[in-house]
Amino acid sequence: MSKQEANAKIPELGELISLYYSSMLTVARQMVGDSIADEVVQEAWISIQKSLSGFEGRSSIKTWIIRITVNEAKNRLRKESRYVSLDPTNDGYESPLNGRFSAKGCWARAANQWHDETPEALLTNEEMSHCLDTKMQLMPNMQKTVFTLKDIEGLSFNDICNILELSASNVRVLLHRARINLFTTIEHFQETGEC
């Protein structure tokens, strides 16, 4: 395939913006917060514009664009000394499910059937939705980034490891912690009506 043919397969910048702006904003918001996410996304577009002609198609274009967004967000966090790259799983984590089991590992306080049983029904509760936003913001940065890349943007484990420079096992540990966090937040709200 000639270089010209390869170039012909790269969508136009305008088309990319329409397709991926939303994903970029979601990732940037989780990593740097709502107030500067727009700036990070804008900076990412400048990088994308500069390097688009050199895109070699070794990953999907979505993965490539998200990688650039994550890198811009990392740069921003580094500048503000908010970036923590050392082993993100070595942080004295305790599962919120500890204490729910007997010594033999059986449920001591089991999960109950929820009042709302579909995603749609759960979503009608605005208070809970706000509660989730608050709790997500409190999650450690890498935990919510892994969760967003996997469960919201649907990236593969392999791509996530590469983009975040984390080991395969750390990515899985962080993802599971994030999901358990999400589960216990919703469960608490379903059982008590409070955040």
Added chain:
Amino acid sequence: MLNCKEMCEKASAFHDEELNFYQRMRFKIHLLTCGNCQQFIKNFKLSIAMYQRKNEEEAKKNVTDEKISMIKDKLK
């Protein structure tokens, strides 16, 4: 036989279909015999699905034509 605590620890691997054949069998056998774990896995999966739906709806609200054309203008 897996205990319930181990079931919780493997819930993500099960959800992501990362368990091998034998691990998956052990997981499913426990599920068949344990109502508590059935409920937990149901709620666990529901939590993820709910958050995905929530994000889809918010993404639709956040991405307006104005915002997209603003970015395009800045890149010119």
